[in-house]
Structures are given as C-alpha cells and as structure tokens.
Amino acid sequence: MIVAGAGMAGLVTAVRARELGLAPVVYEKGTRPGGSMLLSSGVVWRHADWQAFRLECPAGDERSQRLVWERLDDALDWLRSVGAPVVQDETENPLTTGMRFDTRRLTERLSSRVKTLRLGEPAPLEAGEPVVLATGGFGGSPDLVARYIEPASPLRLRGNPWSTGDGLVHGLERGAALSTGMAEFYGRNMPDTPWTEAEYVAAAQLYARRARIFDEDGVEFFQADDVSWSETNVVQATARRPGALAYYLLTEDALADPGVASRVGPRIAPGKLPFIAPAGTSAAVRVVASITHTIGGLRVDERARVVRDDGSLVDGLYAAGVDAGGVAAGGYASGLAQALVLGLVAAESVAAG
C-alpha cells in the first residue's frame, strides 16, 4: 500500500493502516513531514450543528460532509489515543466544536508511528497496489490554480510549497471525476508586503467586517455585512479583482477595535490611495488574496474511494484530505477534520479490500 503525502491525511492513513495490519509505505515529496498541517493553527473542528454545516457549505457533497461531521468526535479520541497533544479542548467559537493540537508534536507523534517514511521522494503513482492520494491539493501550482480558480492574478501561497496537484493529475489520468468547488479555495487576505511561513497565522488580515472594501480601481466590491465569519468569501472575491488585491479602509472607530488593532498590517494614509477615499477613512491596508489550499479535487465515495463520473470506482485508488474534493464547497470547513476523518476511512477501506 502506497500513501502519497505525509501531511495530516497521509500520516493518519498510515498510522491507522498499520493498526489494521497493513504495511504502508509513505512517500513525502517535501523535505519534512507535516505538510500544511505543521504550519497550521492546529484547530480540528466541525460545525456544532449539522444544518448549519449544510447551510454554510451548500455546494458540498452531502455524503462526505456527513461522514466528517459524524465521525469527527471519535476521530479526535483516536488522535488523542495515539499521543497527539491537545493544547485546548475547545475552539472558542460557539458555532463549532473541536480541539486544538500542537502541530509540531502532532507531526512528531504521527511520524514516529509510521514505519516507512521516504522523505524527499514524490510517490510512485503507477497503478498496481492500492494508493491513497494525500498530496494536499493543487494550491501550490500556479498553472492549475489559473485553470480551475481563474484568479485575476497569480495568488500568493500561504501553505506548504509541495502541494502542486500531483494527486489531482494522477486521478484524472486514471479517469476520476472532479468534485464540486473546483473554482473555490481556502485562503486569507494578507498584507501586500513580504511575509514568511512563520507569519502565515499572525499576519492574516482578519477584520474585513470592520472595513470598507475597495479594489485598485476604486470600486467598492464587497460589503462588510456580506463577509462570512471565516472571511473566505471576501478572499475569493478579492482574488477576482484587478491584481488579486484589495484595500481595507478603516475608520478611527474601527482602528480602535482591539480585534483590528492587533492584526492591522502596514497602514496607508487616505491621500496615498489610488482613488478618492470616502469621508471618515482614517487609514487603509493593501491586502492580497493568498491561497492555503484548494476546495475542489477528486470525487470520492463514502469510503474515500476515487470514483468516475458514472459512479464506478477507479481501481485501487483512494483520496483523503484536500485531495478528496468538495467537502467544504460553497463555504468553509476544517481542512484538518476532513484530513483526519478521510485518512482513517481510507485506511479502513484499503484494509477491507
């Protein structure tokens, strides 16, 4: 059994597969295990309410959503049982339930339970033995992002650099169907300044609800009232504006809000904007849309098996994590939860033959 990728989904698949008596070989293209999981905030969550999940992600595949929603609590128990250290047993968001892990130690704990982990080696993906695709989607491929997401300009990457669509390309070569949500992505609006991996979380400009949102041409293209709680919708809209950038205009009142003041990036004076700012603007921040990972991918069934358009199975091919597309289509859901549950399911599916 081959597992392609040693991020959240791949490591979970491999650990569970070993528990079930299989001998997975995990290939990791990057120079370290952990994928984007290692860089993440480590909050593994689900919507508290099933209907709220459906309403929030209406274009998503209901079967996959139900799988993640129903299995997550047990999956979190499993994750704890393998020694993953919990740093907080709640999400601090009344709309969601879950827990937060220390991602460095989570990566270490999971990796230590994988017997064969080949770092720096893209997985050999020819058909033969069962393959679980867990390559993290195609956010790191400017070409695939341009083809499916069609941003106005290339998106800055806010995730691991190795998730360049290898799983997607392999699945399509073998006749797999695409999921819903191919044009969607999860990302953040970030300051239009250089930032590094270490700043992915802290530099995110997460206060669009307190701003007026304009593009480079001075068009107010998004209303604060329409910004979703995750702010994913304003990021996707920003990606389609000229240069994939926006200006967040802030009043004195907004700037005094601690939620804004603690996050606000480099300020621009209203007179320096490329358009005439509305009265009351005290400062602006120029933000760029960044992509953390894709939302669309390969279509899977409720056993993480990759399927064709006619519903038939692609022999011996499974997908977990971001490679299994469509779970959060139309909105936003936990990528770590999707990776955890589908990783467990993929391993159990391979074991069941």
Ligand SMILES: Cc1cc2nc3c(=O)[nH]c(=O)nc-3n(C[C@H](O)[C@H](O)[C@H](O)COP(=O)(O)OP(=O)(O)OC[C@H]3O[C@@H](n4cnc5c(N)ncnc54)[C@H](O)[C@@H]3O)c2cc1C
């Ligand atoms: C800053 C940041 C904060 C985040 N915060 C959260 C959060 O709090 N909660 C949450 O739910 N989600 C969060 N996420 C998203 C979360 O990290 C991802 O949804 C999750 O890691 C996806 O798991 P995955 O296994 O599909 O992909 P990854 O964890 O990215 O792993 C994919 C792996 O596949 C490898 N790979 C790629 N191609 C190949 C190949 N051909 N062969 C072998 N290996 C390959 C990659 O190198 C990578 O290691 C965050 C992400 C970031 C970057």
